[in-house]
Amino acid sequence: MSGTTTAGRIGPVQLVAVAFGPDARFEGRVLQELERLEQAGTIRLLDLLFVARDAEDGDLVALGYQGESLGGIVGALLGFDFEGVEPGNGAIAADTEAFGLGEAEVLALAGALAPGQAAAFMLFEHVWARALKAAIREAGGVPLGEGFLTPELVATVAPELAAMAAELDALGHAATDAREA
Numbered sequence: 001m002s003g004t005t006t007a008g009r010i011g012p013v014q015l016v017a018v019a020f021g022p023d024a025r026f027e028g029r030v031l032q033e034l035e036r037l038e039q040a041g042t043i044r045l046l047d048l049l050f051v052a053r054d055a056e057d058g059d060l061v062a063l064g065y066q067g068e069s070l071g072g073i074v075g076a077l078l079g080f081d082f083e084g085v086e087p088g089n090g091a092i093a094a095d096t097e098a099f100g101l102g103e104a105e106v107l108a109l110a111g112a113l114a115p116g117q118a119a120a121f122m123l124f125e126h127v128w129a130r131a132l133k134a135a136i137r138e139a140g141g142v143p144l145g146e147g148f149l150t151p152e153l154v155a156t157v158a159p160e161l162a163a164m165a166a167e168l169d170a171l172g173h174a175a176t177d178a179r180e181a
Contacts, residue, residue: 011129012129015101017109019113019117021117034124044125049062049074049078051078052113052116052119053114053118054115
């Protein structure tokens with residue numbers, strides 16, 4: 001099976017990098033939420049790697065690398081040379097109209113860590129969007145961009161968003177009530 005076929009069968013894949021300061025409280029909450037989202041069928045965690053910028057020499061080090069189970073894919077993207085993890089073979093065809101994070105952007109995320117900071121690099125598939133991705137491609141659509149809105153931009157439309165959320169919640173409750181009647 002070719003890489004192009006495989007790539008076409010999975011939903012959008014996103015890399016999320018979250019930095020943590022030296023005083024971060026790692027109590028398992030992030031992993032619990034990832035597990036909940038995975039069990040709900042919203043996402044599928046493809047890889048996860050925690051890294052830190054050494055406070056003394058500034059080197060980027062992998063924390064708790066877990067061999068073949070987790071960390072290998074993200075580690076390869078970040079330039080780590082883990083034993084038994086081979087770089088990709090380029091089997092996925094380049095999309096001439098692709099957008100998103102490339103190698104330089106991924107490396108810049110790691111490079112932005114200050115000495116003493118750590119980061120979680122989470123690679124996951126948006127399972128919920130598989131059919132949407134296929135429908136867009138089949139219709140000839142090409143993504144122009146995506147991303148989370150900044151809190152500042154959300155604030156500019158906060159009243160409208162709150163009103164829409166309330167309206168959708170009310171419609172959802174009405175539909176539930178009608179089904180239960």
